[in-house]
Amino acid sequence: MKHASRDSRSLRTKGLVAGAAGLALLLGGATFATWSDSGEADPGSVTHGNLDLAAEFDSLTIYDVSSDRVNQADAVATLLHDKTSQDKGGNAIDQANFKAVPGDSIELDLKGIEVTLSGDNMKADLTLSATGSAGNGWTLTYQVFEWQTSNYVAISDDWAHGDLGDLSTPVTVAEDAVDGAKYAVAISGSFDASDQNYVSEALDLGTISVNLTQVRPS
Numbered sequence: 001m002k003h004a005s006r007d008s009r010s011l012r013t014k015g016l017v018a019g020a021a022g023l024a025l026l027l028g029g030a031t032f033a034t035w036s037d038s039g040e041a042d043p044g045s046v047t048h049g050n051l052d053l054a055a056e057f058d059s060l061t062i063y064d065v066s067s068d069r070v071n072q073a074d075a076v077a078t079l080l081h082d083k084t085s086q087d088k089g090g091n092a093i094d095q096a097n098f099k100a101v102p103g104d105s106i107e108l109d110l111k112g113i114e115v116t117l118s119g120d121n122m123k124a125d126l127t128l129s130a131t132g133s134a135g136n137g138w139t140l141t142y143q144v145f146e147w148q149t150s151n152y153v154a155i156s157d158d159w160a161h162g163d164l165g166d167l168s169t170p171v172t173v174a175e176d177a178v179d180g181a182k183y184a185v186a187i188s189g190s191f192d193a194s195d196q197n198y199v200s201e202a203l204d205l206g207t208i209s210v211n212l213t214q215v216r217p218s
Contacts, residue, residue, distance in 0.1 A: 053114070053116070054113075054116070060109075074091055074092070076091075077090075079107070079184055081107065102193050110184060110186075111152075112184070115174070124176070124213055125172055127173060128173050129169070132204060132207070136202065140163065141163055144183060145186065147184070159172070185208065
């Protein structure tokens with residue numbers, strides 16, 4: 001039996017080694033995939049709050065609340081005159097035709113001043129001001145009311161009542177107002193002129209303003 005010579009075995013071995021090296025070169029030039037992963041978050045949205053002031057100022061009515069007036073048929077309760085057996089309430093007047101005489105009293109009610117506030121960090125102040133003042137024989141006063149359960153109740157604090165002219169400097173009705181709070185203001189006038197110079201003059205009630213303003217701590 002013939003045996004392969006050492007030289008031939010050596011050649012085969014060298015051939016295998018050379019083939020392995022060629023395979024290594026091929027593998028070394030290949031590109032391998034790598035793992036990756038990702039995720040997404042949906043933060044949703046942030047809802048805005050709200051600040052709003054409603055007031056029934058579109059159709060204001062002035063009432064004749066003179067204690068001795070003749071017409072009682074259509075009298076209604078006002079903020080200052082509740083139409084009890086001792087109080088006759090008030091009668092709506094026609095501003096175009098009503099003529100005031102000494103001894104008359106009138107009342108103007110500003111109702112439905114309602115605060116709407118929403119927002120985790122929402123804070124706001126409610127203020128009241130007016131440009132009218134006493135004159136031409138009239139005395140003018142104001143009174144602030146707050147809604148409590150089922151009716152308006154007069155606020156007794158010093159700032160909540162006085163001469164209308166005092167409101168030339170705004171007063172704070174509510175510091176850090178409460179959502180849903182309701183207020184009203186009664187303007188009362190008495191005509192006590194004894195001077196004939198006031199004949200055919202007029203009463204100017206000026207402008208009454210309520211303001212709701214957001215505040216943030218500094």
